[in-house]
Amino acid sequence: MGKIDTNWEPRIIAFLCNWCSYAGADLAGVGRMQYPANVRVIRVPCSGRISPFFILSSLQNGADGVLVSGCHPGDCHYLTGNYSARRKFALLKSQLEHIGIEKERVQFTWVSASEGGKFAEVINRVTETVRALGPAKKLVKKCL
Amino acid sequence: MDYKSIRKSEITEFLDNLIKEYVIFAPIEKDDIVLYGRIKSGNEVILDYSNSVNSPKEAVIPQLETLISCKTDKDITCVKEHLDEQEQFLLFGARPCDARSLLFLDKVFSDEECKDIYYVNRRNAVTIISLGCTLPQETCFCTTTGGGPFSTDGSDLLFIDIGDSYIVQIITEKGAELVEKLDLRKTQDDELTGMDMLIKKSRASIEPEIELDKLKDKLDRSFEGSAWEILAEKCLSCGICTYLCPACHCFDIVDEERKCEVERIRLWDSCQFPHFTMQTSGFNPRPTYKERYRQRIMHKFSYCIDNYGMVGCVGCGRCVTQCPVNLDIRQVLTSFYGK
Amino acid sequence: MTDVSSKIREEARKLLKNGEVDVIIGFEKGSIPFSATPCFVRNEADTDKLIWNEYCGNNLARYLSEVRGKAGIIAKGCDTRAIVELIKEKQIQRERISIIGVPCEGMLDRKRIMMSCQRKDKTGIEDQDGQLLTRGDSLNTAVKKDEFLYPACHVCTNRNPVMYDVLIGNTIEERKTDDFADVTEFDEKHSEERWAYITDEIGRCIRCYACRNACPLCYCKECFVDSTQPQWVGKTTEQSDTLSFHIMRSIHLAGRCIECGACERACPVLVDIRILNRKMSADVKNLFGYKTGLDIDQPAPLSIFKPDDSEEFMLDV
Numbered sequence: 001m002g003k004i005d006t007n008w009e010p011r012i013i014a015f016l017c018n019w020c021s022y023a024g025a026d027l028a029g030v031g032r033m034q035y036p037a038n039v040r041v042i043r044v045p046c047s048g049r050i051s052p053f054f055i056l057s058s059l060q061n062g063a064d065g066v067l068v069s070g071c072h073p074g075d076c077h078y079l080t081g082n083y084s085a086r087r088k089f090a091l092l093k094s095q096l097e098h099i100g101i102e103k104e105r106v107q108f109t110w111v112s113a114s115e116g117g118k119f120a121e122v123i124n125r126v127t128e129t130v131r132a133l134g135p136a137k138k139l140v141k142k143c144l
Numbered sequence: 145m146d147y148k149s150i151r152k153s154e155i156t157e158f159l160d161n162l163i164k165e166y167v168i169f170a171p172i173e174k175d176d177i178v179l180y181g182r183i184k185s186g187n188e189v190i191l192d193y194s195n196s197v198n199s200p201k202e203a204v205i206p207q208l209e210t211l212i213s214c215k216t217d218k219d220i221t222c223v224k225e226h227l228d229e230q231e232q233f234l235l236f237g238a239r240p241c242d243a244r245s246l247l248f249l250d251k252v253f254s255d256e257e258c259k260d261i262y263y264v265n266r267r268n269a270v271t272i273i274s275l276g277c278t279l280p281q282e283t284c285f286c287t288t289t290g291g292g293p294f295s296t297d298g299s300d301l302l303f304i305d306i307g308d309s310y311i312v313q314i315i316t317e318k319g320a321e322l323v324e325k326l327d328l329r330k331t332q333d334d335e336l337t338g339m340d341m342l343i344k345k346s347r348a349s350i351e352p353e354i355e356l357d358k359l360k361d362k363l364d365r366s367f368e369g370s371a372w373e374i375l376a377e378k379c380l381s382c383g384i385c386t387y388l389c390p391a392c393h394c395f396d397i398v399d400e401e402r403k404c405e406v407e408r409i410r411l412w413d414s415c416q417f418p419h420f421t422m423q424t425s426g427f428n429p430r431p432t433y434k435e436r437y438r439q440r441i442m443h444k445f446s447y448c449i450d451n452y453g454m455v456g457c458v459g460c461g462r463c464v465t466q467c468p469v470n471l472d473i474r475q476v477l478t479s480f481y482g483k
Numbered sequence: 484m485t486d487v488s489s490k491i492r493e494e495a496r497k498l499l500k501n502g503e504v505d506v507i508i509g510f511e512k513g514s515i516p517f518s519a520t521p522c523f524v525r526n527e528a529d530t531d532k533l534i535w536n537e538y539c540g541n542n543l544a545r546y547l548s549e550v551r552g553k554a555g556i557i558a559k560g561c562d563t564r565a566i567v568e569l570i571k572e573k574q575i576q577r578e579r580i581s582i583i584g585v586p587c588e589g590m591l592d593r594k595r596i597m598m599s600c601q602r603k604d605k606t607g608i609e610d611q612d613g614q615l616l617t618r619g620d621s622l623n624t625a626v627k628k629d630e631f632l633y634p635a636c637h638v639c640t641n642r643n644p645v646m647y648d649v650l651i652g653n654t655i656e657e658r659k660t661d662d663f664a665d666v667t668e669f670d671e672k673h674s675e676e677r678w679a680y681i682t683d684e685i686g687r688c689i690r691c692y693a694c695r696n697a698c699p700l701c702y703c704k705e706c707f708v709d710s711t712q713p714q715w716v717g718k719t720t721e722q723s724d725t726l727s728f729h730i731m732r733s734i735h736l737a738g739r740c741i742e743c744g745a746c747e748r749a750c751p752v753l754v755d756i757r758i759l760n761r762k763m764s765a766d767v768k769n770l771f772g773y774k775t776g777l778d779i780d781q782p783a784p785l786s787i788f789k790p791d792d793s794e795e796f797m798l799d800v
């Protein structure tokens with residue numbers, strides 16, 4: 001058995017749509033809702049802006065988990081960005097699972113600007129599942 | 145010429161003895177694919193093979209190598225040179241063409257005026273035991289490029305398969321020293337006569353096809369010709385021919401952040417890739433298949449003669465067997481000279 | 484010369500003679516055993532070079548977006564499916580190509596044939612009147628050709644060209660639909676076992692990009708893997724980089740890959756590339772009800788959506 005690092009905290013990258021989930025995160029903050037500080041937020045204009053490259057790059061460069069959150073179907077600021085994204089993400093997630101990456105490492109959800117509570121809950125859930133999985137080892141770049 | 149002999153059944157033990165002192169690279173088979181790679185024990189090695197898919201050049205110019213790395217820790221940046229002391233290693237069962245390719249690589253990387261320390265460091269640690277070819281393949285053309293199925297160029301020892309045993313031909317000092325350490329039996333006279341016949345027969349099966357200096361002359365005069373466009377039309381511009389070639393040696397250097405350090409990595413590159421010559425401005429002097437394929441041929445069969453006095457091809461035939469569109473370098477050469 | 488070859492020559496000659504095309508893209512005899520090689524024929528006399536046999540495995544549609552002038556192409560089932568996708572993606576124009584369709588019984592794996600006899604007591608292998616015979620110390624043994632069918636050909640459901648101007652010979656019977664049993668079987672394995680298999684396969688990759696360059700649908704002028712600003716994938720052969728290249732390529736081909744297997748055929752170290760592409764094809768079929776390369780008018784699955792697309796994969800909060 002390897003040494004268990006008791007100080008390890010999961011590192012999670014969250015891609016949040018500016019028009020909904022990012023505002024939802026704000027609301028959670030203003031409302032002083034409790035959620036773990038493991039998440040590094042990257043604000044994007046729309047979930048449709050997120051390329052599978054972003055997610056893979058995060059995993060390659062040391063993220064233990066990735067969260068993508070956009071506007072609920074029908075609410076996208078650009079009308080259809082999240083619908084197109086949904087198809088892409090379904091395939092990406094399925095492919096990662098296919099090759100043997102734990103499926104909980106990459107999560108997708110919809111959080112609106114008014115759902116501060118839901119945002120806090122999502123972060124809680126994602127952090128806890130990733131914590132249970134332990135540090136990501138599979139796609140991380142290693143020193144040569 | 146000094147000879148010794150070793151029974152085939154003793155090869156595993158022979159390697160297991162050497163493995164204590166050397167890192168050993170040899171042909172191994174997995175799922176029918178024969179690859180040249182590092183072995184952990186003597187019984188992994190296969191010797192009844194034609195040639196490995198990859199070439200042993202990987203041992204002296206690895207596809208990836210970290211030259212330096214640097215790390216910042218509490219405001220202190222330290223740079224580390226990755227030039228560690230080299231373990232001694234042994235290339236076992238390499239074909240004579242591949243052994244010969246190291247002599248060519250020496251001219252590139254270990255020239256009097258300009259030495260690549262990373263290369264030289266590894267090269268000095270190499271001992272080569274090659275395996276003569278009793279059954280050259282249809283795609284072999286080593287005799288055309290100056291070698292032969294039993295060429296001793298570049299090898300320290302040459303193994304020759306005579307049925308139940310191998311005759312071990314001692315070629316260099318280094319080879320002699322290695323043989324000293326081992327307890328090999330004396331070669332019988334009849335074994336030597338048998339060997340001579342095998343060698344003659346094998347060589348006769350691959351007569352040289354082209355005269356190289358005449359070819360060079362033809363090539364030089366056809367640089368601007370229209371032939372190249374037609375020749376390269378089916379080429380895919382992939383990296384197979386260059387990456388598998390034992391003499392191709394072009395590389396790229398990149399800085400990459402990996403974990404929390406930055407590494408300066410040297411890695412193989414290929415003149416067949418469009419990005420190989422892409423300039424920062426966006427201009428590419430070799431924009432199409434034609435220029436890139438021409439470069440591969442001209443470099444090997446003209447510029448290398450000018451620069452190193454030797455062609456940059458040892459005739460192993462890997463690019464012939466592995467090219468996905470069967471763009472056969474032998475046909476390309478004969479289309480310029482011959483017929 | 485087979486009947487099919489002579490008919491191909493005849494059609495090619497006609498097209499060139501009538502000035503309908505400037506070049507015919509087909510196959511000629513290869514320089515090594517068990518091979519055929521792509522060739523470009525520009526005048527009537529050279530049409531005699533054209534051949535057809537079970538070693539015509541390359542996907543010639545790959546050349547269509549680059550060739551100058553009007554082209555005629557000798558195309559088997561998968562080649563025509565690639566043509567359909569290329570037209571749909573506006574890489575080629577239907578009016579500028581003439582398709583000589585050839586029904587295909589499956590192509591044989593040259594490398595596996597050669598490898599099967601390079602060791603053990605065998606000294607060679609020959610094709611004698613359509614039968615493969617290995618030569619060895621002992622007796623000659625006959626090998627079933629079917630054993631060397633490319634994996635993609637085993638599950639192909641479109642052996643007849645799906646689009647053509649002339650068809651050589653008669654159509655052949657198609658297999659029943661592809662149920663992706665291989666994908667299901669693989670996915671039933673434990674995730675660690677899947678990971679071990681995939682990393683072992685991809686671990687051999689030398690990043691020569693022959694897979695990408697042989698693929699008819701990998702026509703991007705600048706591939707993501709070559710991009711330096713931003714650099715998406717590192718250039719090394721370290722596992723993380725190589726794997727990312729292959730994952731991204733499969734995603735980029737999802738809903739576009741026509742499963743010809745040209746990528747795998749080109750690979751010098753026989754990486755099982757289809758393991759990734761097959762998965763995407765299965766998903767595209769199961770999630771979006773789409774099969775590639777059949778219908779020019781059907782929009783690509785990743786260019787459209789349905790409001791009620793499955794959200795099963797999403798976090799349930």
Ligand code: SF4
Pocket residue numbers: 378379380381382383384385386416463466467468469470471693
């Ligand atoms: S000659 Fe063959 S192996 Fe070389 S780049 Fe062209 S297609 Fe690839």
Ligand code: SF4
Pocket residue numbers: 694697698699700701736739740741742743744745746747760
């Ligand atoms: S990815 Fe492979 S199987 Fe799919 S279209 Fe491209 S070459 Fe054919």
Ligand code: SF4
Pocket residue numbers: 687688689690691692693694695746749750751752753754756
């Ligand atoms: S053809 Fe094979 S070795 Fe070359 S890049 Fe593709 S998978 Fe890797």
Ligand code: FES
Pocket residue numbers: 017018019020045046047048070071075076077078079080081082
């Ligand atoms: S604007 Fe939020 S998902 Fe498109």
